[in-house]
Amino acid sequence: MISQAALQTTNRVIAAILGGYAFTWGFSVLGIATMVALGIDFHEAETAISLVAFLVFLGLFLWTFAANSMIRVWLVLAGGAGVMMSVGLMLQNSLLS
Amino acid sequence: MTEAIWLVAAAMAAVLSMSWLALAYENHWQQVFPQTGTLPNRSRLKLTGWAFLLLSAVFCLNADHPSMAVLVWVMLLTVAAFSVAMMLSHRPGLLKMICPPLFAARA
Amino acid sequence: MLNSLRMSMGWVHTWMGLVLGFVLMICFFFGALSVFDREIDRWAIPDTRFEPQPMPSFDKVLKPVFEQLQPDPVDMAATERRVVGSLPDPETLKLESLFAYNTHRDPVLLIGGEFAIPNEPIDPADDHQHVHGRATVNPATGELLNDDALKIGSDWFYPMHFSLNLNWMMLGYWIVGLAALVMLAGLVSGVIIHRKIFREFFTFRPWKNLFRSSLDLHNMTGVVALPFHFFFAFTALVIFASNIYLPVTHTTLKPLHEHHEMLEAARTGLPHEPSGVAAPLASVDAMVAEAKRRWAERDMAGDVGFLTINHLGDENAYVSIYRAGSDRVALVGEGIHFDASTGEVIREEPPRSVVSSIDEFLTGLHLQHFEHWMLRWLYVFGGLLGAICIATGFVLFVEKRKARHARNGSQGSRIVDALAVTTVTGMVLAAVGMLVANRLLPADLAGKGQWEQTAFWSVWGLAFLHAALRSSPVAKARHNPAWREQSLLVGLMSLSAVGLNWVTTGDHLIKTVFTDTYWAVAGVDLSLIVTALVAFYAAAKLRAPVAAQQKEQAVSRNKQVNAYD
Numbered sequence: 001m002i003s004q005a006a007l008q009t010t011n012r013v014i015a016a017i018l019g020g021y022a023f024t025w026g027f028s029v030l031g032i033a034t035m036v037a038l039g040i041d042f043h044e045a046e047t048a049i050s051l052v053a054f055l056v057f058l059g060l061f062l063w064t065f066a067a068n069s070m071i072r073v074w075l076v077l078a079g080g081a082g083v084m085m086s087v088g089l090m091l092q093n094s095l096l097s
Numbered sequence: 098m099t100e101a102i103w104l105v106a107a108a109m110a111a112v113l114s115m116s117w118l119a120l121a122y123e124n125h126w127q128q129v130f131p132q133t134g135t136l137p138n139r140s141r142l143k144l145t146g147w148a149f150l151l152l153s154a155v156f157c158l159n160a161d162h163p164s165m166a167v168l169v170w171v172m173l174l175t176v177a178a179f180s181v182a183m184m185l186s187h188r189p190g191l192l193k194m195i196c197p198p199l200f201a202a203r204a
Numbered sequence: 205m206l207n208s209l210r211m212s213m214g215w216v217h218t219w220m221g222l223v224l225g226f227v228l229m230i231c232f233f234f235g236a237l238s239v240f241d242r243e244i245d246r247w248a249i250p251d252t253r254f255e256p257q258p259m260p261s262f263d264k265v266l267k268p269v270f271e272q273l274q275p276d277p278v279d280m281a282a283t284e285r286r287v288v289g290s291l292p293d294p295e296t297l298k299l300e301s302l303f304a305y306n307t308h309r310d311p312v313l314l315i316g317g318e319f320a321i322p323n324e325p326i327d328p329a330d331d332h333q334h335v336h337g338r339a340t341v342n343p344a345t346g347e348l349l350n351d352d353a354l355k356i357g358s359d360w361f362y363p364m365h366f367s368l369n370l371n372w373m374m375l376g377y378w379i380v381g382l383a384a385l386v387m388l389a390g391l392v393s394g395v396i397i398h399r400k401i402f403r404e405f406f407t408f409r410p411w412k413n414l415f416r417s418s419l420d421l422h423n424m425t426g427v428v429a430l431p432f433h434f435f436f437a438f439t440a441l442v443i444f445a446s447n448i449y450l451p452v453t454h455t456t457l458k459p460l461h462e463h464h465e466m467l468e469a470a471r472t473g474l475p476h477e478p479s480g481v482a483a484p485l486a487s488v489d490a491m492v493a494e495a496k497r498r499w500a501e502r503d504m505a506g507d508v509g510f511l512t513i514n515h516l517g518d519e520n521a522y523v524s525i526y527r528a529g530s531d532r533v534a535l536v537g538e539g540i541h542f543d544a545s546t547g548e549v550i551r552e553e554p555p556r557s558v559v560s561s562i563d564e565f566l567t568g569l570h571l572q573h574f575e576h577w578m579l580r581w582l583y584v585f586g587g588l589l590g591a592i593c594i595a596t597g598f599v600l601f602v603e604k605r606k607a608r609h610a611r612n613g614s615q616g617s618r619i620v621d622a623l624a625v626t627t628v629t630g631m632v633l634a635a636v637g638m639l640v641a642n643r644l645l646p647a648d649l650a651g652k653g654q655w656e657q658t659a660f661w662s663v664w665g666l667a668f669l670h671a672a673l674r675s676s677p678v679a680k681a682r683h684n685p686a687w688r689e690q691s692l693l694v695g696l697m698s699l700s701a702v703g704l705n706w707v708t709t710g711d712h713l714i715k716t717v718f719t720d721t722y723w724a725v726a727g728v729d730l731s732l733i734v735t736a737l738v739a740f741y742a743a744a745k746l747r748a749p750v751a752a753q754q755k756e757q758a759v760s761r762n763k764q765v766n767a768y769d
Binding site: 161171173175 | 405406407408409410424425431432532568574576585586589
């Protein structure tokens with residue numbers, strides 16, 4: 001029998017690592033695509049994002065453990081990842097067409 | 098060769114700086130001067146400590162390309178702080194010799 | 205979680221730090237050794253104990269060497285599985301690109317290249333259609349050195365600190381990446397838990413109890429080296445960002461990336477594909493001279509660190525020459541590209557942008573191409589402070605809980621303590637044990653490198669067994685004698701490594717320091733001696749609690765005996 005507390009902790013850890021990673025991924029996709037759309041060199045954009053991405057990840061990681069509501073955490077992490085990923089992909093398509 | 102001299106100077110400045118910054122704390126001052134009835138003159142110690150911190154940076158800049166000097170400086174401060182902590186816990190008497198009376202205040 | 209910010213941060217710090225701390229020990233310790241990876245290579249491969257040299261003449265020395273370069277049999281076999289049909293005889297494969305790389309610390313030159321293959325790939329999207337070859341060269345003579353010998357520093361300790369030498373599915377890289385993130389989280393949460401950071405900056409009170417003095421040391425080593433810890437963990441992630449940890453531009457944004465590559469090839473004039481028309485190679489030495497002249501003109505005179513030729517033997521071939529970044533915090537860069545058949549400059553890379561300079565500084569401070577011996581030692585010190593910080597974290601975890609665990613009959617503290625012994629003294633034993641094995645095994649033993657790796661893992665495994673078997677006192681809230689026993693062994697093994705180096709190569713310290721100075725080997729020997737001294741000191745210190753414990757046990761046994769009376 002797994003205790004309620006253990007389940008909650010597992011939820012936090014998964015959210016912090018995987019949820020945070022998904023958000024960071026979406027952030028990077030959107031960030032690079034936006035910068036390229038704004039006329040910034042591709043590799044320049046890639047480098048700039050790589051310098052910021054892990055600080056974003058770190059912030060999300062810690063916030064997940066400090067936050068009160070896990071529903072809000074998952075909404076922000078998964079929702080944010082999905083939205084940014086889609087917008088980034090749409091931007092890429094319009095840049096290439 | 099001059100490079101090495103600048104680096105040695107930078108290291109010495111870093112150790113002095115960290116020593117004075119440490120002595121500005123009453124508990125560390127007491128470790129060095131137990132039962133003398135004196136307290137640290139905090140503002141003087143801090144001022145001199147910070148001045149030597151900057152001096153150490155200047156010495157580093159004299160030795161190397163600025164990009165490298167920054168790293169050398171930060172790492173020297175780390176080692177200096179660690180050494181001062183070790184001196185305080187093992188040989189606090191050593192810090193007496195860098196403490197002229199002008200750093201002391203009556204309790 | 206857990207009501208307050210400080211409590212939730214405390215949870216992250218304790219539990220994430222504990223789980224990934226065992227990995228972080230490996231990263232910090234082997235990272236510290238990697239600062240001197242080339243020097244450890246010299247110690248382990250006595251045939252290469254000569255002075256570092258600049259990149260030799262390509263036309264006179266390297267060209268004939270590249271003609272002898274052969275495809276790597278292991279890569280041949282791996283490539284064969286990815287293509288249709290069997291590969292042709294390796295002797296007949298043609299070299300299509302090559303590179304030569306050296307640093308200011310390398311007596312030997314690493315060269316390599318890619319051999320073209322005629323086969324179609326099984327997976328049409330697989331565009332990696334070539335076989336690699338690589339060799340180690342003595343740049344003074346152009347003679348090929350035995351590349352079988354394991355470079356223990358640069359090919360074992362160095363990859364250990366970022367991949368754990370666990371290459372299956374890149375698993376090691378991902379574990380280390382997570383550990384780096386947790387290190388950053390540990391630093392931030394540690395600062396949040398402890399509000400009085402500066403008050404504890406210089407505080408270490410070894411005379412207090414074990415918990416209190418370990419906490420002092422944990423806080424102090426964490427705080428005084430905070431910039432080091434933060435930037436090394438952070439840059440570790442940045443270095444592998446685009447290729448491993450966040451490869452968005454190779455996956456989600458691959459179409460955009462490829463589009464950019466095409467535009468870039470058109471803009472820079474560096475041909476993306478060969479033309480199919482053969483052409484000879486002009487003097488590369490003349491191109492090197494021109495590149496050096498241009499660097500000097502930009503007020504950054506320097507040496508060649510990296511040289512590549514693409515589309516070798518083709519009309520579209522070009523030579524790229526990169527400057528070694530040894531006089532500043534930089535990587536190889538300032539590339540100048542030449543038409544390989546005419547020797548004319550095609551493109552000179554413009555100075556770096558601001559973003560790219562920041563990136564170069566951050567990755568450069570971690571990868572340390574610079575020539576600065578003092579900074580190297582300061583880095584070793586920083587790495588060891590990191591290791592102390594994490595090791596004291598384990599001690600804190602155990603000391604805080606072992607009394608409670610003993611009352612509840614829990615094995616928690618005991619397990620953590622055994623793993624702590626394994627990743628502190630056990631890890632040092634594994635590293636030193638590998639060096640001892642390197643000197644004991646005959647140089648011409650087939651697969652010597654394999655044996656050395658086996659020795660490394662076996663010593664580490666035995667250290668774990670020993671730590672686990674000896675750890676039962678911890679479950680009774682006492683000390684594990686394995687700490688002391690392994691410390692003694694570290695001391696003995698380190699000294700025997702120095703002795704074995706003397707016996708097998710004749711390079712003793714009087715020779716390597718005074719009469720025939722060779723700092724690479726002397727430095728490793730001296731470090732081993734210092735390790736031994738520290739280990740013996742630790743063993744002596746650890747005697748006290750164990751002796752007290754034995755006395756206490758004797759007393760309680762007497763009491764029991766008396767109770768039966």
